[in-house]
Amino acid sequence: MRNNSQLKLSFLGGVGEVGKNMMCMEYGDEMIIVDCGVSFPSDNMPGIDLVIPDFSYVLKNRHKVKAVVITHGHEDHIGALPYLMQELSCPVYASRLSAALIDNKLREHKKKFKTTTVKNGTIIKAGVFTIEFVKVTHSISGSMAIAVTTPCGVWFHTGDFKMDFTPIDGQPIDLIRLAEISKKGVLLLTADSTNAERPGFSMSEKKVGATLDGLFAQNKQKRIIIATFASNVHRIQQILDLCEKYGRKAVFTGRSMQNVCETASKIGELRYNRENITDVNSLNKYDDDKICILCTGSQGEPNSALSRMANGEFPKVEITNNDYIIFSASAIPGNEKEIGEVINLLYKKGASVIYESLAEVHVSGHAYQEELKTIQSIIKPKFFVPCHGEFRHLKAHANISMDLGKPERNIVIPDLGDSITITPNSIKKSGTVPAGIKLIDGLDISSANGVVQRDRMQLATEGLCVVVLTISSKNYTLTSKPDIVTKGFIYANDNANIIEDAKDLVINTIINANFKHNDWNIIKDTIRKSLGNLFFKNLKRRPIIIPIIVPTV
């Protein structure tokens, strides 16, 4: 090991935010990338479908990239991978389920690529990096931590994880293997901070199964409808097992529920008897008490199966007072209102509705404080960098590490775009790399979409006023009465007066300005100002004003 050897860890997403996780680790001229996820558009991004990380830093260094490593198959870890791989041609490693979900995504993208599957204990070489995959438990199966041996020492990254010692697949996190890795000495730990504010230990996924079992037993006469995350294969496995136990046919509804279940079943991650599955078209063949519908929509998403059922818009599933509906999920912050609205609609149709505040029908997939302490205590890293979380979560996670005795100087809390330099003896922030967001709207990743978004927000809050002026190219006077078209500003039928006033003002403005040259921009600015004043004075509004000049001879 050379004394001047150093690692550079850069965060392109997943810190200072929940979502679009992506980081890259460099040593000299070699780089590996861990995850490449999306986040969802916020309220001030109208019309945007997806948000992906700005990965221009990776593209600028594309010659360095030895591998992309995927920890698990959630959208916030794989969603942007197809966009990245349009531009790269390095190996991609992922567990079997993650790889299958990545393959599903490629249907919608031009460039295809192959993902190499790995499992617990798989070791791969990527340049100077030797990467061992270590199975962890999380709310999707096939979740991996990675232990990366580098020329500077070992880097352990948890990925998203929790410590479930009674997982549905019977394979808990391998503490013995973690201890072996620890004994060789871990230089750096990066770990999931999502639940660093929550005291205690998260409940096992099995607990949800026990609760659901009770609800199935208590509601034998009713039709049961369960909304959950399509990717939570173990949750779905438990529900399918209960369907078998209670003699109900399971029905998958919602596109992602159908896709994921089919995919997971093909690779053996989900096990069920085909005879116990039916579809919505066959619902009329069965009594309510013989059916359990699994659907998407636990977050109140407007186009999901459950929302459409609640609105009476889902063909062949009509909600009645004999429906027992379970939200087997918790609200992702920001979705509370939409979820509440769906619950109200279901209640109005007479259904019974059960959600997290009424019964233990969901557990988190992320480690709580005592689990985080357990990982730190077994991995015993020299340096610690909390990741995957808003600043408050990273800060809480850093506090946990300090409570365990780690000196503050051995901890770095990263921000988006930060690079951290790690040597065998030191850790420090060492500058920034380009990082941020790219917006996906339809087919477009526009470099200037910030401008477009700003205009959209202005159009949305204030509306628009187009003024058409026909102006003589000879003497710069109006050759006909100006025309005014508004959208999202005022309802013209109710406001004929103000439109007439505006036209008169435009005429007078042009006369008074007495333009002597055809600098259309000056004329446009003059019109914008005088109309802007009129509207604000009379209506307290500031629409976007677009003057259009048609020169005439």
Next chain:
Amino acid sequence: MRNNSQLKLSFLGGVGEVGKNMMCMEYGDEMIIVDCGVSFPSDNMPGIDLVIPDFSYVLKNRHKVKAVVITHGHEDHIGALPYLMQELSCPVYASRLSAALIDNKLREHKKKFKTTTVKNGTIIKAGVFTIEFVKVTHSISGSMAIAVTTPCGVWFHTGDFKMDFTPIDGQPIDLIRLAEISKKGVLLLTADSTNAERPGFSMSEKKVGATLDGLFAQNKQKRIIIATFASNVHRIQQILDLCEKYGRKAVFTGRSMQNVCETASKIGELRYNRENITDVNSLNKYDDDKICILCTGSQGEPNSALSRMANGEFPKVEITNNDYIIFSASAIPGNEKEIGEVINLLYKKGASVIYESLAEVHVSGHAYQEELKTIQSIIKPKFFVPCHGEFRHLKAHANISMDLGKPERNIVIPDLGDSITITPNSIKKSGTVPAGIKLIDGLDISSANGVVQRDRMQLATEGLCVVVLTISSKNYTLTSKPDIVTKGFIYANDNANIIEDAKDLVINTIINANFKHNDWNIIKDTIRKSLGNLFFKNLKRRPIIIPIIVPTV
């Protein structure tokens, strides 16, 4: 009492929603109105300042209105009153603090009106109705229930309330008076359903004082900043008392905090020694440990004092690592993300931040299940109508009443606009009245603002494309090349090709259509269709397309 006498209770707001509470009770040709509140615009109402109830039903029956009765001074109960009173001239009754807050609002409105103040035990006559005000506890002082004697029997309405037996003003709800009212026989109970899903009994406001006392004691060296609701006068009283106890000067920041505290202090609802108050301009005269800042912004509102401090934009208050910041409030559903963002920014500046999930720094102002049971058990109404809540809350409240033994036929769950007819022997839904929302944007209440809003949402999600065509009035051909202006659609510099393609398409469309008459609307439709197809095919976008035709000779 005539056999055919009946009451008609109509809900103009506050059911099927949280906010804009308003109802009217009629007997024959006489009507009283209870509350007239606002709600806040949802995400699909860009640019809207306030949402008020559609009270056209009241205006149509204005000759009937004998009184407006206000239960308490929260915005969702008084916010729309100035708009209603532009059109009415009947007495308005409210407690002293409510009346003072109403007077504050009138500054911004043209028509002034006088509010008559009432207190616990006040009895007023309004036509056939005799209204007794009964003090209740809630998160604002001066909260009233009403017991209304009508020709059909007594109607008891709780208003927003909780049962706090150790309130800050020492005046708990008068159970003896409630029992007296009950003994005369109550025909109808309408009651606050906000917390009908929460089991148990809400904590006393005094509990918050005890928690805050502990936090003051533990953080003697730090500057303390507390964000809370400006209208929670008892919370503020407790904080001011702690400032005195711990030798800190209190500073009110944020416009509504300053207004409410001044108003409440003038009428004696808030008691403090003027010498213990200072202002932001004098902050530099005091050490951190001698200051406590009370501010608005507990909901993460972008322009509030605390948000501006977090963003480093509040003059004279710079957040440092010696600040101890308390969110003495809980998140109103829908505000979670904004609050989280403010917390992150404060943490980044090094401050300590405490919020509800970390300490008992807030209690709810609304009754929990055991309190609701207590009220039902003491009032013993014949009929019950849950109000103030989304459908799920009303439903939960109805379930509580049935658990207490009330038959389902004696309970009606109202929806917005429902009228309920009550006779001494029966209760039933009896039709609907016009009800809904009016949007306030600047100075305007437009009757057609639904159209404007729909356009705004479309502009926001898809953007806009204006096409200017100069067309000969003789032969209906283009006389010059079309011009295209876009906003919020594509960034023109990056998309010169598509704009050129669009212009060519417009030219060809006009040529191929070979118009023979000046039906401009047909020409516009043709252009809209062909451009729409082009944009969707190439970009998967659907902007609003506005063709503008300038006829030339």
